[in-house]
Amino acid sequence: MALQELKVNKLRTFLSLFGITIGIFCIIGVLATIDSLQNKIKTDLSSFGNNTIYIDKWSYGGGGGEGDYPWWKYMKRPSMKVSEMEMIQKKSALASNIAFFVSSTRSFSYEENVLKGVSMYGITNDFNKIQSFNIGIGRYFNDTDFDRGVPFAVIGHDVAVELFRKAEKALGKTISYEGRRLMVVGIIEKQGSSMLGGFDYDKACLVTYNYFASIFNPDNSSPYIMVQAKPGVPSRALQDELNGVMRQLRKLSPTQEDNFTCNDVAQFKDNIEKVFGSINMGGWAIAGLSLIVGAFGVANIMFVTVRERTSQIGLKKAIGAKSSTILYEFLLESAFLCIIGGLVGLFLVWILALALSAVLPFAITIAPKIIFLALSLCIVLGVIAGIIPASIASKMNPVDAIRTK
Numbered sequence: 001m002a003l004q005e006l007k008v009n010k011l012r013t014f015l016s017l018f019g020i021t022i023g024i025f026c027i028i029g030v031l032a033t034i035d036s037l038q039n040k041i042k043t044d045l046s047s048f049g050n051n052t053i054y055i056d057k058w059s060y061g062g063g064g065g066e067g068d069y070p071w072w073k074y075m076k077r078p079s080m081k082v083s084e085m086e087m088i089q090k091k092s093a094l095a096s097n098i099a100f101f102v103s104s105t106r107s108f109s110y111e112e113n114v115l116k117g118v119s120m121y122g123i124t125n126d127f128n129k130i131q132s133f134n135i136g137i138g139r140y141f142n143d144t145d146f147d148r149g150v151p152f153a154v155i156g157h158d159v160a161v162e163l164f165r166k167a168e169k170a171l172g173k174t175i176s177y178e179g180r181r182l183m184v185v186g187i188i189e190k191q192g193s194s195m196l197g198g199f200d201y202d203k204a205c206l207v208t209y210n211y212f213a214s215i216f217n218p219d220n221s222s223p224y225i226m227v228q229a230k231p232g233v234p235s236r237a238l239q240d241e242l243n244g245v246m247r248q249l250r251k252l253s254p255t256q257e258d259n260f261t262c263n264d265v266a267q268f269k270d271n272i273e274k275v276f277g278s279i280n281m282g283g284w285a286i287a288g289l290s291l292i293v294g295a296f297g298v299a300n301i302m303f304v305t306v307r308e309r310t311s312q313i314g315l316k317k318a319i320g321a322k323s324s325t326i327l328y329e330f331l332l333e334s335a336f337l338c339i340i341g342g343l344v345g346l347f348l349v350w351i352l353a354l355a356l357s358a359v360l361p362f363a364i365t366i367a368p369k370i371i372f373l374a375l376s377l378c379i380v381l382g383v384i385a386g387i388i389p390a391s392i393a394s395k396m397n398p399v400d401a402i403r404t405k
Contacts, residue, residue: 013337015297015301016297016298016301016337016341017337017340017341017344018297018341019293019294019295019296019297019298019341020291020294020295020297020298020337020338020341020342020345020378020381021294021341021342021344021345021348022290022294022345023290023291023292023293023294023295023341023345024291024294024341024342024344024345024346024349024374024377024378025345025348025349026286026290026291027283027284027288027290027291027374027377028345028346028349028366028370028373028374029349029352030283030284030286031280031283031370031373032349032353032364032365032366032367032370033356033364034276034279034280034283035365035367035370036362036363036364036365037276037362038272038273038276040361040362041272042269042272050228051228051229051233051234051235051238051265051266052130052226052227052228052229052235052265053226053227053228053229053235053238053239053242053262053263053264053265054224054225054226054227054262054263054265055080055084055088055224055225055226055227055242055246055260055261055262055263056080056224056225056260056261056263057074057077057078057079057080057224057259057260057261058074058261059074059261059263060261060263060268074261077259077260078250078259079218079219079223080100080223080224080225080260081223082100082124082209082213082218082223084225084246084249085098085099085100085124085225087245087249088225088227088242088245088246088249091245091248092227092238092241092242092245093241094229094230094233094237094238094241095227095228095229095230095238095242096228096229096230096231097126097129097130097226097227097228098126098225098226098227098228099123099124099125099126099127099129099130099225099226100123100124100209100223100224100225100226101121101122101123101124101127101223101224101225101226102121102122102209102212102213102216102218102221102222102223103119103120103121103122103221103222104119104120104122104212104216104221105117105118105119105120106118106120106177106178106205107177107178108159108163108175108176108177108205109163109175109176109177110163110164110173110174110175110176113162113163113164115159115162115163115203117203118159118177118203118204118205119200119203119204119205120177120204120205120206120207120212121199121204121205121206121207122207122208122209122211122212122213122216122218122221123206123207123208123209124146124208124209125143125146126228127206127226128140129228130226130228131199133188133189133191133199133201134188134189135154135186135187135188135189136157136167136187136188136189136190137167137168137170137171137186137187138154138171138184138185138186138187139185139186140154140186141154141185141206141208145185145208146208146209146210147210148210149208149209149210149211149213149214150208150211151180151181151182151183151207151211152182152183152184152185152207152208152211153175153182153183153184153185153205153206153207154184154185154186154187154188154205154206155170155175155184155186155187155188155204155205155206156187156188156191156200156201156202156203156204156205157187157188157189157190157191157201157202158190158202158203159202159203159204159205160184160187163175167187168187170184170187171184171185171186171187172184172185175205180215182205182207188201188202188204188206190202227242235264235265235266236264236266239262239264242262243258243262246258246260246262291377291381294338294341294381295338295381295384295385296385298334298337298338298381298382298385298386299334299385299386299388299389301337302330302333302334302385302386302389302390303388303389305330305333305389306330306389306390306392306393309393310393310396310401310404311401311402311403311404313326313393313396313401314396314397314398314399314400314401314402314403314404315398315401315402317396317398317401318398318399318402323394323395324394326390326393326394326396327390327391327393327394328390329390329393330386330389330390330393330394331382331383331386331387331390333386334382334383334385334386334389334390335378335379335382335383335386336382337382338378338379338381338382338385339375339378339379339382341378342374342375342377342378345374346366346371346374349366350366352364353365353366
């Protein structure tokens, strides 16, 4: 009977649906976008290594405001040395994997094809144990490659496609830069773009540190040390240990300040969760207003519906309908309105997600928990919006209701 009434009054049903649809569209659209963005940033952060400390002369935290970052102080600090990495391996009791990293930007060519802006990464043995990337074709460096510093390269997917048209054709070929040659032994699987910068493996060329150091000056190539904690060891404990080890290695007195920074990636994750928590609250506040407006619209329509069907209500009660039956009838009608409006709103969000995913650097997905939340909100709103009109209808006197015109 409730569904039949919705079919009969199509315009009224549409107007009621529209308010709820807009409300669900707003709140689910905001939540889905924020949730997808948060997942993308967390994924990008995980590419820096889980539970990993970056020892660098630069601090990644920034300053307290514009102009507060003391770059001049960090510029004067000594660069990281591979010998310091080797000493940390011996002295640290909490570290599991340690790698040294340097980088430079070069142009690479194969026959007539030239690709500019390729990031050349000079790395040591444990680098692939800390970073999250997979070799799609070929192999990674072995211990002999690292020790001998052979002119081998593991290149990114985009580098292989740009120089060889097809990634699989790059394996075993020789690419050139500045008159020097590197043989391709592996191609990294396509990673996709990152919103946080950092490592761009799609447009990268990995070489061993010993090879890199034989060609370039590591001190001028943004060197830093990556240290990953053992399982179960908090990054904060590892950071404290590394601070002590580095101060000892650099023979700093208790009164001297650090001339290095142990940057904790986990702190960035905590800060991001706080920021997104605030954004979620703002999204709920804005979208909640839309839902409230929609609920008032449904309640108004239900008051009109009860008024129009007063004589029907009296007739039903006169032939034996219980007050609870009348109450449930109008509550169901109100709930159906909100659920249908919510489903239409979810459909519109899905279309919007497909459109935005095509232009944004990350895919917008509607998580099952968000769909469950939307349907739950619709049911709750339907009950709240219809409870007063339904109560009025259920308490009507059958004789007075029948006489109403």
